[in-house]
Amino acid sequence: MGLEQINTLMEVFTAEDPMPFEHPEGDPWKDFREVMRIEWKMDFTYKHVLGKYSKFFIELANKKFVTTECPGCGKVWGIPRPLCSDCLTITKWKELPGTGTLIGYSVSHFVPAFMKVEKPYVLSVVKLDGADTLFTHQLRNYGDSTDDIKVGMPVKVAFTDEKVDHPLLLMHFEPA
Amino acid sequence: MEILNKERRVFVLGGGISKFAAERVDGNMRDWMNEAVLEALEDSGTQIADIEHSTTSYFSDHFDKQLKAGAIFHDNIGMCPKPNVRVEGGGGTGGLAIRNAYAYIKSGLCDSMIVFGGENMGRQVPSDVAQQFIALASDTDWEVQVAGFYIAYYAMMMTAHMDKYGTKEEQFATVSVKNHRNAMYNPKAHYPMDITVEDVMKSKMLSYPYKLLDNCLLSDGAACIVFSTAEWAEKNAKSWGSKPTVELTGTGCGTDFMRMADRPFPDPGIIHFRGKQSGAQQAYEMAGVKNPREDFDCFEVHDAYSGVELVTYEDLGFCKPGESGKLAEKGVFDLGGDLPTNTSGGLIGFGHPVGATGVGQGVEVLRQLRQEAHPKRQVELNAKRGGMDSHGGTGTFCAINIFERRD
Numbered sequence: 320m321g322l323e324q325i326n327t328l329m330e331v332f333t334a335e336d337p338m339p340f341e342h343p344e345g346d347p348w349k350d351f352r353e354v355m356r357i358e359w360k361m362d363f364t365y366k367h368v369l370g371k372y373s374k375f376f377i378e379l380a381n382k383k384f385v386t387t388e389c390p391g392c393g394k395v396w397g398i399p400r401p402l403c404s405d406c407l408t409i410t411k412w413k414e415l416p417g418t419g420t421l422i423g424y425s426v427s428h429f430v431p432a433f434m435k436v437e438k439p440y441v442l443s444v445v446k447l448d449g450a451d452t453l454f455t456h457q458l459r460n461y462g463d464s465t466d467d468i469k470v471g472m473p474v475k476v477a478f479t480d481e482k483v484d485h486p487l488l489l490m491h492f493e494p495a
Numbered sequence: 496m497e498i499l500n501k502e503r504r505v506f507v508l509g510g511g512i513s514k515f516a517a518e519r520v521d522g523n524m525r526d527w528m529n530e531a532v533l534e535a536l537e538d539s540g541t542q543i544a545d546i547e548h549s550t551t552s553y554f555s556d557h558f559d560k561q562l563k564a565g566a567i568f569h570d571n572i573g574m575c576p577k578p579n580v581r582v583e584g585g586g587g588t589g590g591l592a593i594r595n596a597y598a599y600i601k602s603g604l605c606d607s608m609i610v611f612g613g614e615n616m617g618r619q620v621p622s623d624v625a626q627q628f629i630a631l632a633s634d635t636d637w638e639v640q641v642a643g644f645y646i647a648y649y650a651m652m653m654t655a656h657m658d659k660y661g662t663k664e665e666q667f668a669t670v671s672v673k674n675h676r677n678a679m680y681n682p683k684a685h686y687p688m689d690i691t692v693e694d695v696m697k698s699k700m701l702s703y704p705y706k707l708l709d710n711c712l713l714s715d716g717a718a719c720i721v722f723s724t725a726e727w728a729e730k731n732a733k734s735w736g737s738k739p740t741v742e743l744t745g746t747g748c749g750t751d752f753m754r755m756a757d758r759p760f761p762d763p764g765i766i767h768f769r770g771k772q773s774g775a776q777q778a779y780e781m782a783g784v785k786n787p788r789e790d791f792d793c794f795e796v797h798d799a800y801s802g803v804e805l806v807t808y809e810d811l812g813f814c815k816p817g818e819s820g821k822l823a824e825k826g827v828f829d830l831g832g833d834l835p836t837n838t839s840g841g842l843i844g845f846g847h848p849v850g851a852t853g854v855g856q857g858v859e860v861l862r863q864l865r866q867e868a869h870p871k872r873q874v875e876l877n878a879k880r881g882g883m884d885s886h887g888g889t890g891t892f893c894a895i896n897i898f899e900r901r902d
Binding site: 332334335336337338340348351352354356359361369372396397398400404422423424425426427428429430431432433434436440442443444446451452453454455456457465470471485487488491 | 513514516519520521522530560621623624626627630636637638639640641642643644646647648650651652653654655658682683699700701702703704705752754755756757758759760764765
């Protein structure tokens with residue numbers, strides 16, 4: 320037996336001194352250059368609570384876009400928040416028409432590991448009519464070319480009938 | 496804001512860097528921290544036994560797979576049972592750690608502090624998983640779930656800047672060219688390179704308008720700085736009096752909403768870093784900076800993406816909003832220009848091992864002010880003052896610190 324006893328062993332190798340220019344008199348770590356690499360897999364599933372935001376997601380399933388309005392200062396947050404962070408008043412739910420304006424966008428040819436998205440995809444920040452702050456989501460159905468996407472163009476909230484892995488994906492933006 | 500005890504001052508005694516690289520297979524974060532600490536102790540001429548307190552700077556528990564890693568770094572260098580505190584603010588962690596040293600020493604909680612920072616970002620996970628880990632530093636309920644990740648967030652900010660001010664892709668590409676070039680004179684840099692604007696423009700499109708070479712790097716590495724009062728240094732530091740004296744004279748911190756969508760619209764909207772503007776104002780006031788472009792000899796800025804460096808010039812007051820692209824094209828921020836920025840190579844050329852980055856900026860400014868930098872990246876000292884700017888998220892946490900040479 321020996322190294323093969325280690326189920327997760329990937330390799331054993333000799334590493335080079337990464338800073339030889341610092342060590343003209345020889346590598347001070349020369350006795351520590353033998354390196355082992357193993358595979359370490361971690362896999363978790365959480366039971367995640369969406370808390371006081373939950374009504375937003377429930378209403379998305381009803382094909383409605385709701386957010387919160389502050390009864391104290393009147394501010395309408397694009398992304399709902401149960402406590403108005405401008406004046407610390409508990410907010411009230413409010414439905415918005417779902418129309419708005421494109422404020423910024425990106426066209427991604429790279430997807431982080433956890434998302435199922437076809438490349439390229441467009442992430443956008445939108446000023447919704449009736450809201451004082453913005454909302455971030457994907458812009459879809461923008462036509463044949465991303466060249467047609469322009470800051471300032473009118474967009475709208477659209478809903479999907481497909482099954483989704485996160486309730487936020489029940490909606491997206493589209494050109495209006 | 497009234498600054499506390501003016502008699503009590505905070506000095507920068509020495510620094511160390513453990514090489515920034517794509518993957519440091521020769522060890523892990525613990526080893527790099529040790530290397531950075533040993534260099535900082537040697538540079539400062541101090542003994543760890545005399546240093547009273549430490550601050551740990553690292554960002555991600557996911558990358559290192561180790562909670563309260565500070566306990567390990569601290570005990571590895573024989574600091575137990577002396578006090579330690581961890582500071583965390585995403586990409587701004589290192590800048591906040593330097594600020595923490597100021598606060599602790601200025602308050603009298605300690606007379607000396609060693610700040611060590613590092614990150615294990617390398618290639619232990621594929622880049623799409625690394626981007627997932629980093630994306631967890633945005634709102635996981637609202638931003639991550641729509642396939643949000645940092646390159647895309649910053650790309651959205653940049654398209655808005657381009658639309659408002661007419662900033663061009665070629666203009667922010669010049670930042671990448673400069674920072675990769677500056678890194679050529681920094682042997683500890685991850686990605687030194689002699690490239691052209693055309694190379695940047697032709698590199699792989701990741702998230703329009705950002706191409707591969709507009710991005711900073713996922714790096715392994717560590718950095719360390721020793722700070723103290725003058726009285727402590729006189730007693731305990733061999734460097735005191737034998738090397739140029741450098742003082743930490745200003746520190747500022749600002750924040751903004753985690754989700755850029757929540758920020759006051761239209762100003763700053765998604766274009767400007769409000770926390771950077773207010774943090775800089777605090778730091779400048781403390782250090783008596785009136786005109787930053789003249790009052791600094793060098794400035795390390797948080798170039799997470801090339802365009803971020805341009806916006807940062809505007810928010811730190813190096814120029815007016817919308818002017819940064821044209822000035823960068825003219826070479827105002829190059830070595831030899833009005834205000835050389837990221838002489839180390841920055842996050843794009845030197846590298847971005849997150850918890851090390853802000854601390855490493857401090858080491859670079861220290862080297863510059865002592866005129867110890869490689870001759871090809873050494874700046875001319877006039878104001879004898881250097882700045883550093885470190886931020887996390889899309890400007891969620893911002894820390895601005897100022898060092899000054901005292902002859």
